[in-house]
Structures are given as structure tokens and as C-alpha cells.
Amino acid sequence: MDYLAKKYTRPRKIPSTACSGCGLGINHKAVLQAIYELGLEVEDIVWGTSIGCAGRQTFGTWKGDGFAGTHGRVYAIARGLRLALPSEKKIILTVGDGDAFGIGLLHLIHAARSNADLTVIVNDNLGYMSTGGQYGWTTPLGSKTDSSPYGMYEQNLMSDDIDVLSMLKHAGATFIARHVSMDGQRAVESIKKGIRNRGFSLIHMVYPCPTNFGSRELGTRNTIKLYEWIESRAAPLGEEDENTVWATGVYHDASNSRPEFSENIHKNVERIRRGAAL
Amino acid sequence: MEYTIRIAGEAGQGIQTIGSAIGRVFSRSGFHVFTHQDYMSRVRGGHNFYQIRVSDKPVSSSRRGVDILIALNEEAIERHHGSVTSSGLVIYDKNFIKKDYDQPGYLHIPFEEIASEEGGNRIFSNTVATGAVLGMLQIDLEIYTGILREVFSKKGNKVVDDNIKAARAGYEYARENCNECSFSMEANKNRPLLILNGNQAIGYGALVSGCRFYSAYPMTPSTGIMVYLASKALKHGIIVEQAEDEISAINMALGASFAGVRAMTGSSGGGFALMVEGLSLAGMTETPIVIAEVQRPGPATGLPTRTEQGDLLFLLHAGHGEFPRILFAPGSPEQAVYLTNRAFDLAEKYQIPAFVLSDQYLADSEWTFESLDRDALICNDYRLKSPGLSGPDNYKRHSITPTGVSPLAVPGSITTPVITDSDEHDEEGHMIEDAETRIAMVEKRLWRKLPAIREELSPPLYEGPDEPDLLLVGWGSTYGVMKDTILELPEEMRGGFFHFSEICPLPVSKLGEFLETFRKARLTIAVENNATGQFERYLRAELGIEFTHHIRKYDGRPFILDDLVHAIEELIKEGGRE
Ligand code: SF4
Numbered sequence: 001m002d003y004l005a006k007k008y009t010r011p012r013k014i015p016s017t018a019c020s021g022c023g024l025g026i027n028h029k030a031v032l033q034a035i036y037e038l039g040l041e042v043e044d045i046v047w048g049t050s051i052g053c054a055g056r057q058t059f060g061t062w063k064g065d066g067f068a069g070t071h072g073r074v075y076a077i078a079r080g081l082r083l084a085l086p087s088e089k090k091i092i093l094t095v096g097d098g099d100a101f102g103i104g105l106l107h108l109i110h111a112a113r114s115n116a117d118l119t120v121i122v123n124d125n126l127g128y129m130s131t132g133g134q135y136g137w138t139t140p141l142g143s144k145t146d147s148s149p150y151g152m153y154e155q156n157l158m159s160d161d162i163d164v165l166s167m168l169k170h171a172g173a174t175f176i177a178r179h180v181s182m183d184g185q186r187a188v189e190s191i192k193k194g195i196r197n198r199g200f201s202l203i204h205m206v207y208p209c210p211t212n213f214g215s216r217e218l219g220t221r222n223t224i225k226l227y228e229w230i231e232s233r234a235a236p237l238g239e240e241d242e243n244t245v246w247a248t249g250v251y252h253d254a255s256n257s258r259p260e261f262s263e264n265i266h267k268n269v270e271r272i273r274r275g276a277a278l
Numbered sequence: 279m280e281y282t283i284r285i286a287g288e289a290g291q292g293i294q295t296i297g298s299a300i301g302r303v304f305s306r307s308g309f310h311v312f313t314h315q316d317y318m319s320r321v322r323g324g325h326n327f328y329q330i331r332v333s334d335k336p337v338s339s340s341r342r343g344v345d346i347l348i349a350l351n352e353e354a355i356e357r358h359h360g361s362v363t364s365s366g367l368v369i370y371d372k373n374f375i376k377k378d379y380d381q382p383g384y385l386h387i388p389f390e391e392i393a394s395e396e397g398g399n400r401i402f403s404n405t406v407a408t409g410a411v412l413g414m415l416q417i418d419l420e421i422y423t424g425i426l427r428e429v430f431s432k433k434g435n436k437v438v439d440d441n442i443k444a445a446r447a448g449y450e451y452a453r454e455n456c457n458e459c460s461f462s463m464e465a466n467k468n469r470p471l472l473i474l475n476g477n478q479a480i481g482y483g484a485l486v487s488g489c490r491f492y493s494a495y496p497m498t499p500s501t502g503i504m505v506y507l508a509s510k511a512l513k514h515g516i517i518v519e520q521a522e523d524e525i526s527a528i529n530m531a532l533g534a535s536f537a538g539v540r541a542m543t544g545s546s547g548g549g550f551a552l553m554v555e556g557l558s559l560a561g562m563t564e565t566p567i568v569i570a571e572v573q574r575p576g577p578a579t580g581l582p583t584r585t586e587q588g589d590l591l592f593l594l595h596a597g598h599g600e601f602p603r604i605l606f607a608p609g610s611p612e613q614a615v616y617l618t619n620r621a622f623d624l625a626e627k628y629q630i631p632a633f634v635l636s637d638q639y640l641a642d643s644e645w646t647f648e649s650l651d652r653d654a655l656i657c658n659d660y661r662l663k664s665p666g667l668s669g670p671d672n673y674k675r676h677s678i679t680p681t682g683v684s685p686l687a688v689p690g691s692i693t694t695p696v697i698t699d700s701d702e703h704d705e706e707g708h709m710i711e712d713a714e715t716r717i718a719m720v721e722k723r724l725w726r727k728l729p730a731i732r733e734e735l736s737p738p739l740y741e742g743p744d745e746p747d748l749l750l751v752g753w754g755s756t757y758g759v760m761k762d763t764i765l766e767l768p769e770e771m772r773g774g775f776f777h778f779s780e781i782c783p784l785p786v787s788k789l790g791e792f793l794e795t796f797r798k799a800r801l802t803i804a805v806e807n808n809a810t811g812q813f814e815r816y817l818r819a820e821l822g823i824e825f826t827h828h829i830r831k832y833d834g835r836p837f838i839l840d841d842l843v844h845a846i847e848e849l850i851k852e853g854g855r856e
Binding site: 017019051056068070071072098102103105128130131132134135137146147148149150211 | 290319320324495496497498501504505508509511512518520522523524548578579582
């Protein structure tokens, strides 16, 4: 993490508290790299999260302002924050898949609906891994986890023709992308676009969890095997084949096309106060 | 004979694997075991330990002093060497820790080297370590090899054989090289004991009570109940549904229960906070439900992997509006089995919510016990079946009866509709607003049922001399440590304790013995794992009693035997009544 770490993170918190071989660090670095390439400083950003593996390591290391809310509520907290903060402050949320697509989905959809200027990076370890490894809402069908010892058989938000990203698009999100940790600079570019969009942006980033996902589903904590397993199921949009689970790239870019949540509210409050017609 | 073994190191090093294997070997050999775990809220790194107390007599708490410390890293030695008793030993692998402690009380065992040489792979280090401990204690290896067979049979014969070789090599190494070992454990003639932790016990209690639906959301330290039940789908056909959040979890369980299926949900405090609306719905619609709440320190996310008894008053008062509820707080896994069973029975009998309140300490502690008394388990079916219905044509889900309990029919089981409503309703279950029906319903739901429910509960358990001079009073997971503490106190102190596991509604008419003993004792001490003395306040409010002292702990850690004994001695030194 070198210069990025030095510039943006608390030195005491490096090396990470994540398991060795965990892919979260790669996602984390992509976010920091995007921030760096946009020329943003520590004071330009308020970093938020809720709980779980994703938050502990990313938010926990950020040098600047930050908050960790309760599980799933961080999107609502962030909207309150958005209203109160100056519009040039960026709000970046790094959260987990369970937080965003499970317990927090209703709040997430309303954050998208209102086009609140937030950049949400959903770090997806394919289930609930900090509680020991239970399935989540993007866990591939058939996966063995603690709560699906016979293989996960429930329809979820990435099975059949359902995709949580299209739900969010129809809810009103103005920037949406999907990546896997191994996407490197392509992911960084998407995160940059997300941060630049003055509106609701979400980047879904799948990453390998050797400790709990790998050990149960693949029967091994071998990091390389798990990386290969994910990589062989990912392909850039347009290059998918029958094995593709995660098509990667920008899904939807309507950046700056809809009024932003807080701007819209402030504008209307202003109008009402000026005595304009209701 | 009793020993304490502590395995310490980083998360991910296999502390649990070693600990639970050793615990199982002991229990299957007929020894009594108490284990407890201390882990940080991280999947990797952090410092964790697993402690096993083994004895030929029943044990129900942990000690500070350690006889064998298995140190998996340097930090483990630094943190715990002070706890090792004068005749105790630290075992470690100097090649792995990269530090040599060439001094009395330390035994280097090359776990990794033995694992590679004998098992063919260093991943067998944990098996070597387990074998070594058994060697030091001179416990026959046969039971352990049996366990290895069970655990690894799915991975094929070679893995099983390699593990057994590694275990044997560790065993032999310890026998040959441990000059300071003076441990001995007489092979116990007793039959094997059962071993369960608190979460498994609640899950097991649910299964034997006919629970067929469990919905929950992962939350430490309650997840173990869901995982345990999910693993029973094959044998028992129970459906475990992982909900998108706890609001959904409790409402799904209520839906299933309304349809006549025994249903349960579970969480920790933060998740239960989301269930509160559903709890109130259960109260209004008189839908049976069992809720397990496994406490961890709050507020908010708090300390996810630690313990506290901080949610008692929250649970007693949770839910808007007024309705009856039952609250059990088991003190051991054995109690958890029976109380979960009674929670199911009473929830259905009175059509109310029933809580089983546990905490991280109980959830992750393993206890041994002789056997389960199947005859003590209650399995009544209170649902109305068509043949038993005298006049199905005028069935009313909320009919007013002298006991307040309406016949419980489920949709589809009878010809008349079964209706309920979250609004105030009439006997049929349809929404009303008039004052007269409202009063009748409150009387039925609350006042008529309550006296009968109260009579169902049992008074607290007492252990100690008649007319104790010093009286401890506690609830829930402090049972074990109070029990051991009383045995440890000097006899002239005349110490005894009351343990409440059946907490709400308090069976007031059966509390005569408690109140009398309490009045006569010179020192009365409320022992609680929280900051504000919630149970003490509850007893004061319900019974008007005042304790002379209290001992409270809110560092997120459980009471350890030596510490509680010490705290009591300090209180006494300060001198009697305040
Ligand atoms: S449990 Fe999985 S996701 Fe969490 S830190 Fe470990 S490897 Fe990473």
C-alpha cells in the first residue's frame, strides 16, 4: 500500500487485521487509488461503514473523518449526513454484501431513489463471513456454507434473471458498476466515475474470502485456488460465456442526470421560504 | 484430581479444533468438563484462547490458574505465563515461535516437524499438539483416534491414517520428553458424559420440542443456534430460513406459528431490537412464539464476541402495549435444554411469546452432564383438531373464556375461518374500536392468563447450608460460577446461593423460602454481569427487597471462579452490612 497507505491510512492499523490471503485489501487499495487519482485529500472525504469484515479493515484504517453505524442503517445515516454536510465533501461507504443487499436493502433502495450523493462500494465476500460463513444474497447457487450445509438452494439477488444491480438502476441510481478484485485499474476507473458522479453511485466488488467461503465451498483455504475460482467466473461485459457469474464493467452511467437528494431539498426549502407557490 | 488446560494463540490457528477435541476426549472418558472461550471480534489475528477445566467431580466454571498452557505464538506466552501454576507447564514449538524458553516449566515440542515427518504435512500440527497433551496426562489415545476417524472419514482413509499417526507421534514425544510431567488422570470407570454448549443446548431443546421452523439472521453470538439447527435438516426435517433481517425473521416465525407449526427465532440484543414490533404483534394476536436472545455487550454493535447480562430489563419491557410474556434464563446447557422445551410448551399453552435468554459466555461454554431425562420433556399439542371441535361452525379465534385462553385452531384445519388482527379485535378476530370489547380483550389476554402463567413457573434453585449467613443471588449464566464459589468459600462463612432461571412472571406464591432465607442472611449479594444491577432492580420492584451488597462486572468478560471468591472476601473484609 506504500504511498497510499502513508497518505490516507492510520499507520498503526497496517498490516491489516483481515485474514492472510483475504481479497479485501485489494478492493481497499483500489478505492484509495481512485481517491488518489482524483486528487482528493483526507479532508475531502467522510468515510462510513457499518459492521463486518468489509468495514473493520477499510473504515477502520481511514485517517480522516468517519463513522461506523449499525448493521444495514448506514445508508440512512449517510443521507442525514449528506443533508448537513457541504456539498463538496464526498461521502464514501465501504460495506459488505449482507449489509447492503440484505438487512440494509430497503435503505439502499431509498438512497438510490433519492439519488443521494454517496459512493457505496459493496465488498462482496459472497455471504456472511465475519459470523463464521453463512450464505448471503449473492452467494452462488449450490454453495456450501454454515447455514446451507447441503448447498444453498434459495433464489437470491443474483440467480435466475434477477440482478440486484438492475433493481438499483430502476430505483434511480445514477452510476452502477460491478467488478471482481482482480480487475485492477478497470475497477479503479469505475470507482473514480462513481465518486465523480454527483448522485448515488454503487460499485459491487466481489472478493475472495479464503477463511470462511473458500474453506467451506471449495474445501480449502488455498488462496490461489479461490482466486482462480472467482476469476474463471468473471468476464468483462460483452465477453461473457456460459460460466460467467460476474460480468464486470460499468452497468449504468447516468451521472449527473437527475437532481441530487440534498440539493433538491435545499433548493425547494429555499423556494418555499422565498414564498414561491407551493 | 482437576486440571485446567488453556490453548492460546491467534484466530485461525486451530485453537478451537484442539480445544474441542480435548474436551470431547475427556467427556467420552467419563470426566467432567467445563470449557470457555475468549475470542476477539476478528476472523484472523487478535488474541484468543480456549480453556478446558477437567475433573472427576462436576465443574461449572473456569479457574484462573492454568496447569497446561499450549502456546501457539509468542504473545500467548507473554500474556498467559503468569497464569501457569507452580507445577504447571507451557508447551510450545520453538521453531514455530522462533524463540527458545530453555527453563523449567517450559517444554518444547516440535509440532510442525513431527507433523511433517509422521503425518506427511504440517497441517497436522494441531493433531500433534492434541496428542501431546493427552500424552502428558497419560490418557489413552483410543478415544481420540476414534474422534479423528469421525471427523476426517469424509476426507478418505489416508487423511484419517495420517492424522492418527501424527497424534500418536505427539503422544509418544510428550511421554518421552516431559520430565516435569506429574499429571495423572485415573482412567474413569464412569460411562461417557454428554457435552453440549449453550447454543447447541437451545437448538437441541427446540428440536425435541417439535420445533419445525427456525428463522434468523446471522448475529454473533447467537448464530450457533441457526447453524446447529441447519445441520439437523437431514435428520429432523426442520426448516431453517435465513431471513434478510431480524424484522423478517420474527414475522416469518409468527406466520409459521399462525399456521400451526412450532416456530422459533433467535438473535442477540441488536437483532432483537429489530424484532420488538413483531413481539408486540405476537402479544396482540396471541400467537405462540419462542425467542432466543443471546446477549453480548451493547449499546449498538458493542463488543460482538464478548458477554454481558445487559438485556434483561429490555426484554422484560420490550414491545409497545401491555401483554404477558415468559422469560427463562438458563444457567447451564442442561437447563437450557429443559427450559427451551418448557418455553415451547408454555408459549403454545397460553398463546404468548416466551424468551430463552442466554449470553455469549453460556453460548460458547461446554458442560458435561450425565444424560437427558427424556421423561422430563413435555410434548403436548394444544392445537385444536377437527374431531375435537364441538361446533366448528362458530369457532372464534379469540373467544373469551374463563382462563383467557381461546381454543387454538389453525387456518385450514377446521371449516370456519381462523382470523386474527394486529388492531384490537373482537372474538372473531375482526377490528373493533368500542371501549367495552377493548376492556374485555385486555382482561382476557392479560389479566385472566397471568395468574395461571405465574403458577407454571418454579421458584429459584438453592444450594448451600440451611440458614446461610452469606447469600449470593444471581440469574442466567452466573449459575455455574456461583455454584463453584460456594464450595470454595471457607465453611465458617456459611455461604449459599439462589439461582433464578425462571424469571418472568415471578412465581410470587412460591417464593416464601427464598424470602425467608434472604431476610435471615447477614450478607446478601446480588451477582450480575452488567453495570446497573438489572436483576437486583427487578427483585426490588417486584418483591420490595434490598440487598446488602452487589458484585457487578461489565468488562465484557465472564466471572471467573477465583475472581468471584476474591471479590466476596474483599466485601467481607470491608465489613458486614453497609
Ligand atoms: S473472514 Fe474472509 S472476508 Fe473476512 S477477513 Fe477473513 S478472509 Fe477476509
